[in-house]
Amino acid sequence: MAEVVLSGDGKLSVEGSINFNNVATVVEQGIALFNHDNLVIDLARVTEVDSSAVSMLLEWQREAGRRNHRMGFANMPQNLRGLAQLYGVSELILQA
Structure with missing residues (x-):
């Protein structure tokens, strides 16, 4: 089971x-925690x-x-990056 965690x-x-x-x-879970601009979601885990x-x-x-917020993703695992490339959407997924 996956979980979205808000750090200190x-x-x-x-x-x-x-x-x-x-x-x-x-x-x-993620959307419930979108409370500020320049959001970076770490995918390392x-x-x-x-x-x-x-x-x-x-x-x-x-x-x-x-919500007029900017966001991006950090530490995207290779398997997820590969799926985004396979589906032709890797350019749409913003890296932080």
Whole structure:
């Protein structure tokens, strides 16, 4: 199970496996913590992904845009980067 964690310094990180079974919950957890501009979400602790993780990143970016916030992703795992390239959306996913 994946979890979105807010650190003491206000940064978000995602930990665990993201898949079709839990992606909706992870998306909601993340959006609930979108409380400031220039948000960076650290993905270093993501262990496994399927294609639903790509949609999660895109949805988070759309939500940040709706709130007029800038955001990006740091430490994207290679397997997630590969899926984004496979689906032709890697240029749409903003790196921090």
